[in-house]
Amino acid sequence: MGKFIFAFLLLLTGAHAAAQQPAPVKPSAAEKGRYLAAAGDCVACHTATNGRPYIGGRPFHTPFGILYSTNITPDKKTGIGNYTLEDFTAAMRRGKGTHGNLYPAMPYTSYYLIPDEDIASLYGYFMQLPPVEYVPPENDLFFPANLRFGLGFWNWIFFDKAPLPPPEGKSPEWQRGNYLVNALGHCGECHTPRNFAFAMKSDEKFAGNILEGWDAVDIRPASLRRQGWNSEQLRLLFTTGASERGTAVGEMFSVVKHSLSHLSESDVNAIITYLLDDSENTSETIGNPQVAAEQFKQGRADFVAYCAACHGREGRGITLSFAPPMDRNAAVRGENPYNTIAVILRGLPAQRMDRTNARAGMPGFHRELDDTRVAGLVNFMRAAWGSAEKPVTREDVAEIRRQLREHDYLDAME
Ligand code: HEC
Ligand code: HEC
Ligand code: HEC
Structure with missing residues (x-):
């Protein structure tokens, strides 16, 4: 009798749970899908500034005009x-939308490498989101990039479906x-250079690429080490955005x-573990603040x-x-001075990671400092706290200033 009542109760509660949960997707599957969507960063592209998540409408400025992401609710x-x-x-996996080839x-x-199981979890997650009716703006692409069938040729020539690098002897x-x-x-x-047709150069995977006026730096193991990254600092960067x-x-x-x-x-x-691979921790910088101040007097004064006031007289940050330290800063240590020059010219907006983690931003100095002075300042910093040997020239700065101006990045913060 006890057993019977127990079974009856079970039936009742089971029926109750089913009635409360109309979605066909199991919650655990949707939960996994939500995690995978974060790992795949779908929200970054499928959301317009201040828009609702996943409804699309974010513009992409390509060499062929403006393209908008679509609504994936x-x-x-x-x-x-x-x-x-x-x-x-x-x-x-194949870039085939129901209305034609996707750009x-x-x-x-990259997503062609995602296995069936993870694709199914992602699908389950997106299908149980609340649907939102929203049509993103029309694309503004010019001929022949506005013809979706042309992308079939692009895929045929440039879509390199190479399998993942083999894991020979590598840890799980x-x-x-x-x-x-x-x-x-x-x-x-973002981190791989692209060719004339905007395809990633597979033989230069992760070698760095200029993107919206920043250098998405070389993230191959030797280069990360050269910039002074180790596991601890990368962990801080990836979990908090600052290190x-x-x-x-x-x-x-x-x-x-x-x-x-x-x-x-x-x-x-x-x-x-994957990024640093088997590379060795590299030694400290070869910078020397005294020698640098002698050599680049104007740079030190600037x-x-x-x-x-923000980065500390000795560049150790506050x-x-x-504000982050300049002493052993990866941008200052890196072979390519692009980001150090770009940040001085354009500055950085105030940003909020979450409720308790925000950064105040930095003014741009493109009016105060001319190309020669920026070069002197960067050379002082690299000689004092970096490890690069090749000095930056006035022409290097002029070229970066020209690129930033051309794309309206210099006055973006005013
Ligand atoms: C780097 C930017 C970017 C990221 C990241 C991204 N998408 Fe997209 N996605 C786009 C753009 C742009 C389009 C529209 C392409 C077009 O119209 O040809 C698109 C189209 C789609 C489509 C086709 C929709 C339709 O209207 O037919 C689906 C489905 C999709 N994305 C799902 C995802 C999922 C799921 C993720 C995360 C795992 C994701 N996307 C991440 C940029 C992105
Ligand atoms: C949408 C473009 C984009 C994607 C995707 C992207 N990055 Fe970046 N990354 C950048 C840019 C731009 C920079 C340079 C700005 C900076 O230094 O923070 C950068 C810088 C870095 C740096 C150096 C950080 C620093 O502050 O010097 C590391 C390490 C890095 N990325 C790792 C990764 C890893 C790992 C992934 C994939 C999980 C990734 N990035 C995906 C654009 C991207
Ligand atoms: C008002 C305070 C302030 C002043 C003045 C300032 N900075 Fe910054 N700087 C910051 C902050 C804050 C950040 C980090 C912002 C962020 O990550 O969003 C930053 C970032 C940087 C970075 C990027 C480093 C990194 O770790 O991402 C460099 C390089 C830099 N500053 C150099 C300079 C130089 C050179 C000057 C003088 C010409 C200068 N800053 C003046 C506040 C300041």
């Missing part, structure tokens, strides 16, 4: 509500990192905010006048939440 009229799992898989601004060129942690970095995290989409070696700025801020800072500790470790 399950609205039947304006979103992906009519997508089957097969349609979703085709969009994610490779959608990173199917490295292999997980390999997957997260190359497939879901699509790090190469002793520098802070995440531009698009990288968004990657940390929406994607990396939501990953589990073990996944962050896996990414770091640092004290314009920068020391506190990390206020």
Whole structure:
């Protein structure tokens, strides 16, 4: 009798749970999908500034005109509500939308490496989101880029479906990192140089790429070490956006905010294990502040006048939440001075990672400092706290200033 009542109760509660949960997707699957969507950073591209998540409408400025991301909420009229799992898989892995080929601004060129199981979880997650009716602005692309069928040729020539680098003798942690970095995290989409047709150069994977007026730096192991990165500093950067070696700025801020800072500790470790690979910790910098101050007198004077209030007279920063140190900063240590020059000219906007983690930003100095003075300042910093040997010239600064001006990045903060 007791058993019977128990079974009856079970039936009742079971029926009750089913009535409360109309979505066909199991909550655990949707939960996994939500995590994978964070690892894939779908929200960064499928959300316009101040827009609702996943409704699209974010503009992408390509050499061929402006393209807008689409609505990926399950609205039947304006979103992906009519997508089957097969349609979703085709969009994610082959760049085939239900209305034609997708532009490779959608990173199917990395997502093709996502296995069926993860695609299904992502599909489950998106299909149980609240549908939002919203039509993004019309694309403004010029001929022949406005013809979607042309993308078939592009895919045929440039879509390089190489398998993941082989894991010979690598740890499971490295292999997980390999997957997260190359497939879901699509790090190469920003960090790999592109050719004339906007395709990633597969033989220069992760070698660095200029993107919206920032250098998405070389993140191959030797280069990361050269910039002074180790596991501890990378962990800080990926989880909080700030570290002793520098802070995440531009698009990288968004990657940390929406994607990396939501990953589990073990996944962050896996990414770091993959990125640093077997490389050795490199020794300290060869910089020498006394010698540098002698050699670049004007540069030292400008640092004290314009920068020391926030970054400290000796370049050690104040506190990390206020302004990062310049002494051994990755940007200052790096081979390529692009970001150091760009940040001095354009400054940085105030940004908020979450409720308790925000940064005040930095003014741009493109009016106060001419090309010669910026070069002197950067040379002083690199000689004092970096490890680069090749000095920066006035012409280097002039060229970066020209590029930033051309794309309206210099006055963006005023
Ligand atoms: C780097 C930017 C970027 C990221 C990251 C990104 N997308 Fe997209 N996605 C786009 C753009 C742009 C389009 C529209 C392309 C077009 O219209 O040809 C698109 C189109 C799509 C489509 C086709 C929709 C339609 O209207 O037919 C789907 C589905 C999709 N994305 C899903 C995802 C999912 C899921 C993720 C995360 C795992 C993701 N996207 C991440 C940029 C991105
Ligand atoms: C008002 C305070 C302030 C002043 C003045 C200032 N900075 Fe900054 N600087 C910051 C802050 C804050 C950041 C980090 C902002 C962020 O990450 O969003 C930063 C970032 C940087 C970075 C990027 C480093 C990194 O770790 O990402 C460099 C390089 C830099 N500053 C150099 C300079 C130089 C050179 C000057 C003088 C010409 C200067 N700054 C003046 C506040 C300041
Ligand atoms: C949407 C473009 C974009 C994507 C995707 C992206 N990055 Fe970046 N990344 C940048 C840019 C731009 C910079 C340079 C600005 C900076 O230094 O923060 C950068 C800088 C970095 C740096 C140096 C940080 C510093 O502050 O010097 C590391 C390390 C890095 N990225 C790792 C990654 C990893 C790992 C991934 C994939 C999980 C990734 N990035 C994905 C754009 C991107």
